[in-house]
Amino acid sequence: MTQHVELFYDFRSPYSYLAFTQLRQMDVTIALKPMQILKVMDRVGNVPTTITCAPKGRYARVDLARWAQRYGVTLNPSDMKANDGDAMARAVLAAATPDQAAEVTLALYRAIWSKGETLANSDAILAALAGQGIDTTEIARRIDDPAAIAQLEANTDEAVDRGVFGSPTVFVGDAMFFGNDRMDFVREELARQEAAV
Numbered sequence: 064m065t066q067h068v069e070l071f072y073d074f075r076s077p078y079s080y081l082a083f084t085q086l087r088q089m090d091v092t093i094a095l096k097p098m099q100i101l102k103v104m105d106r107v108g109n110v111p112t113t114i115t116c117a118p119k120g121r122y123a124r125v126d127l128a129r130w131a132q133r134y135g136v137t138l139n140p141s142d143m144k145a146n147d148g149d150a151m152a153r154a155v156l157a158a159a160t161p162d163q164a165a166e167v168t169l170a171l172y173r174a175i176w177s178k179g180e181t182l183a184n185s186d187a188i189l190a191a192l193a194g195q196g197i198d199t200t201e202i203a204r205r206i207d208d209p210a211a212i213a214q215l216e217a218n219t220d221e222a223v224d225r226g227v228f229g230s231p232t233v234f235v236g237d238a239m240f241f242g243n244d245r246m247d248f249v250r251e252e253l254a255r256q257e258a259a260v
Contacts, residue, residue, distance in 0.1 A: 066091045066253050069234040071222045072168075073100035074151040075143050078243040079231035080172040081130050085246045086233070087165070091253065095164050097152035099219045100230040109228045130243060139179040146175055149215060150185045150206065154192065156214045157205035163197065170195040 068091050072079035086093050104111060113123040131138045151171045158164035174180040174191045182188045185206050189199045205211050222232070226239060233240045235252040 066235075066257060067094065068092070068249065068253075069094040069096055071096045071098050071218070071227050071230065071232040071234075073098055073230040074146070074148045074171060074175065075100060076230040077127050077138070077140065077176050078130070080176050081127075081134055081136060082231040082233065082243040082246065083168060083172060084134055084136055085243075086249075087169070089250065089253070092161075093165065095155055095161070095168055096218045096221070097155045097168075097215065098222045098227070098230070099149060099152070099215065102219050103222050103227055104229070106223050107226075107228045137177040139177055141175045141179045141181045143175070145181045145183050147182060147184055147188070150188055151175075151182060152215050152218075153206050153211040154185075154188050154202050156211045156218075157202045157208070159198075159201040166195075166197055167192060167202070170197060 068086060068089075070079075070083065070086060070093055072083065072095075074097070083093075101111065103109075113120045128138060130136075154171065155164045155167050158167050170192055171182065171188065174195075175182055180187075180191060182191055189203050189206070192202065193199050225234070227241075229241050231241070231243060233245070233249050235249060236256060238252050240246075240249050240252070
């Protein structure tokens with residue numbers, strides 16, 4: 064039986080990109096829950112210290128490169144301040160199927176963190192997806208729709224309600240795991256739950 068995990072993530076987080084690449088290699092279905100991490104952090108009293116603390120920011124860049132090398136992921140980041148993270152999240156929510164949502168997530172992460180592309184608005188996002196061979200018909204129709212905006216807000220509310228404070232956060236049932244470096248614990252929890260069945 065295929066197991067199930069939930070991934071709360073924000074495209075502004077390179078560690079979420081790394082975590083997603085690892086989750087994709089597990090025999091699990093992934094419920095994708097894009098959220099607005101800065102709103103989550105504000106509401107729970109967390110701060111983005113890699114941005115506010117220069118030494119931590121410098122360390123994070125080195126640390127990120129180490130993880131990317133370990134996972135075989137190319138890093139060539141674009142300017143995160145120029146990207147529209149909310150519109151990227153809405154592109155995922157506007158996907159026609161869960162499989163397409165996963166394709167959209169990977170394509171957008173690769174665009175902004177591996178290829179150095181700036182995706183500053185919905186048109187740029189749709190062009191990047193089309194350039195990766197993704198059918199954007201449904202996504203283009205729904206990316207700026209009030210329903211997609213409301214779903215993103217609902218995911219953000221759910222994240223706060225469930226105790227999320229950063230991105231990525233993975234849930235295996237009620238067990239919560241924060242950070243790219245917790246994938247071994249995710250695997251262990253999946254094995255524990257499978258053994259308990």
